[in-house]
Amino acid sequence: MNVFNLLGLAWKALTRNKMRSALTMLGIIIGVGAVITMVSIGEGSKQSIRSQLSSMGSNMITIRPFSNSTAGGGARVGAGGLQTLKVKDASSILNEVSFVTDVSPAVSTNGQAINASLNWPTSLQGVSPDYLTIRDWKLVSGTAFTDDDVATAGKVCLLGQTVVDNIFNGVESPVGKVIRFNKIPLKVMGVLEKKGENTFGQDQDDIILAPYTTVQKRIMAITHIQTIYAAAVDEKSSDTATKEIGVVLRANHKLHFGEEDDFRVRTQAELISTMSSTSQLLTVLLTAIAAISLLVGGIGIMNIMYVSVTERTKEIGLRMAIGARGIDILLQFLTEAILISITGGIIGVILGISSAKLVTVFLAWPTLISQSSVVLSFVVCAVTGVFFGYYPALKASRLDPIEALRYE
Amino acid sequence: MPNKILDINDLKREFIMGVETIKALKGITFSVDAGEFVTIMGSSGSGKTTLLNILGCLDIPTEGTYLLDGVNIKTLSRNELAKLRNHKIGFVFQSYNLLARTSAIENVELPLFYNADIPTKQRREKAMNALEAVGLKDRMDHMPNQLSGGQQQRVAIARALVNEPVMILADEATGNLDTKTSYEIMMLFQELNSKQGKTIVFVTHEPDIAVFSSRTVTLKDGRVIKDLKNENVHSAKDALASLPVEKETEEIKQAT
Numbered sequence: 001m002n003v004f005n006l007l008g009l010a011w012k013a014l015t016r017n018k019m020r021s022a023l024t025m026l027g028i029i030i031g032v033g034a035v036i037t038m039v040s041i042g043e044g045s046k047q048s049i050r051s052q053l054s055s056m057g058s059n060m061i062t063i064r065p066f067s068n069s070t071a072g073g074g075a076r077v078g079a080g081g082l083q084t085l086k087v088k089d090a091s092s093i094l095n096e097v098s099f100v101t102d103v104s105p106a107v108s109t110n111g112q113a114i115n116a117s118l119n120w121p122t123s124l125q126g127v128s129p130d131y132l133t134i135r136d137w138k139l140v141s142g143t144a145f146t147d148d149d150v151a152t153a154g155k156v157c158l159l160g161q162t163v164v165d166n167i168f169n170g171v172e173s174p175v176g177k178v179i180r181f182n183k184i185p186l187k188v189m190g191v192l193e194k195k196g197e198n199t200f201g202q203d204q205d206d207i208i209l210a211p212y213t214t215v216q217k218r219i220m221a222i223t224h225i226q227t228i229y230a231a232a233v234d235e236k237s238s239d240t241a242t243k244e245i246g247v248v249l250r251a252n253h254k255l256h257f258g259e260e261d262d263f264r265v266r267t268q269a270e271l272i273s274t275m276s277s278t279s280q281l282l283t284v285l286l287t288a289i290a291a292i293s294l295l296v297g298g299i300g301i302m303n304i305m306y307v308s309v310t311e312r313t314k315e316i317g318l319r320m321a322i323g324a325r326g327i328d329i330l331l332q333f334l335t336e337a338i339l340i341s342i343t344g345g346i347i348g349v350i351l352g353i354s355s356a357k358l359v360t361v362f363l364a365w366p367t368l369i370s371q372s373s374v375v376l377s378f379v380v381c382a383v384t385g386v387f388f389g390y391y392p393a394l395k396a397s398r399l400d401p402i403e404a405l406r407y408e
Numbered sequence: 409m410p411n412k413i414l415d416i417n418d419l420k421r422e423f424i425m426g427v428e429t430i431k432a433l434k435g436i437t438f439s440v441d442a443g444e445f446v447t448i449m450g451s452s453g454s455g456k457t458t459l460l461n462i463l464g465c466l467d468i469p470t471e472g473t474y475l476l477d478g479v480n481i482k483t484l485s486r487n488e489l490a491k492l493r494n495h496k497i498g499f500v501f502q503s504y505n506l507l508a509r510t511s512a513i514e515n516v517e518l519p520l521f522y523n524a525d526i527p528t529k530q531r532r533e534k535a536m537n538a539l540e541a542v543g544l545k546d547r548m549d550h551m552p553n554q555l556s557g558g559q560q561q562r563v564a565i566a567r568a569l570v571n572e573p574v575m576i577l578a579d580e581a582t583g584n585l586d587t588k589t590s591y592e593i594m595m596l597f598q599e600l601n602s603k604q605g606k607t608i609v610f611v612t613h614e615p616d617i618a619v620f621s622s623r624t625v626t627l628k629d630g631r632v633i634k635d636l637k638n639e640n641v642h643s644a645k646d647a648l649a650s651l652p653v654e655k656e657t658e659e660i661k662q663a664t
Binding site: 002004005009012016314315317318319320321322323324325326327328401402405 | 491507509
């Protein structure tokens, strides 16, 4: 008996009882289909969270002041009130930390943006030109301000799309116009590309960017900075960069050994892994449920194979009488079980992929069909066929031909 | 000296049923030469079925030796016995035992699947030759339920022939058939025996079937009580011809 003979025999046996074979297969089809659909939904949501976070700049490192010590009266001071970060820190990071390509100091304040008769409450973010690189933010029109503007505290700005929508009537181009922010006139140099809402539902386009010196001196009248944004070379090096930033800042701030950091460094990668772990859990749960249905499908195969062996006892007896060895019978029934599970698996893969596509089309959920889930579920279902087909096949192969022949 | 196909010497088979030991065969000795047509007779309980199982290498004797074509089956493993059955024995059963929803030719091909010596290409050809030998070449694509009892038994005989065994072992092969069809089947066996020299061992309890064979071995209570050459072998062909023509058939013929 070679493989083709076995497959031919098994195929004939299965087509002899089409309805039953189809129903048995259905268990596997649903199981495999469910696994693939569920994993692709889980992977899809993971991917979408990841890409949303990356839209903020996936290599971005954020440094904010932090203090656990109490200043004077015992009341803790919030990060916003701390004045420990200086512009010098930003330049030290850029110069001394390897793997960091861009650094931007940042200060931010809220106020009213005014253009002619229109006004809009928004926030003004003071940054350096590098900020656009760090956030991977492009302009739709105009040009960015330069380091010269930073040096001279130039009265220039870039507008977010939401601000443009609210203080310009839509006809005239904002570029070149002068708007006012809390009475300070700012010349619009460019309009920022639309970024949409971030993962937390904040409108990222409701913003005005200006040189940080302008915001520090002309609007907020402060000398410290609130935040330092930096970009690591890539996601992997952000851990190393984080450590080095810590060392540089501790030196700058003259912190002694044992003293707590007066700043906190966060990377986007951390956030991504936190968010991903949530959807990872979701994937695991969905997959577990789907795997159970695959198991049930496997038990269905086992059940039907037992019925089939009992029903075909006489056939088994005959085959043995005319020269089939135990192993021949075992392989015959095993092949049938595997054929059911593999055929079911193939149909299940097709069903799983197409239902994942349907989910995307009709429910607008992101899905991502991962190759590994297709391969894995297919392998699992083939193994299911072998595992659940083995015992019925073994039972068949151990029948006594004399009794099997006489079985009615 | 003619070639001995079967050589049985003091064969015993005991079954243990709980605490009792049942002696089904109590020492049987006989041999069958190549080209013989032997019937084994005996009423139920005579040990006929037990002997048949041993002759068919489906069972192993408790004591004594059984040489099939010179091979002592007692020394063989389960798998070797299966191979021996495949190569040396052609089974014909009372209830045909054809696979349902499987065409005649596929049923005949079945033993060839388990014969590693036959290449896949030759399978169909060999099966066709066997079906031709039993006169059913034109029915090769019919399913068993589209064939009459006699035809089904012919397919079963073709299946027994296809591996060119040294012996055909028939178990009440005419038991499910009417007289006319029984004679037709016996005629086929006689032809296979006389024209192709097939050795046939035919187990039955019907004396009127035994008359067609050349020798009858009668069992009773697990022993051979008679082993006689049949001096006057009846021809199944003559018996068939002498059957009264069925009236009903005649009437139908006239009516149409």
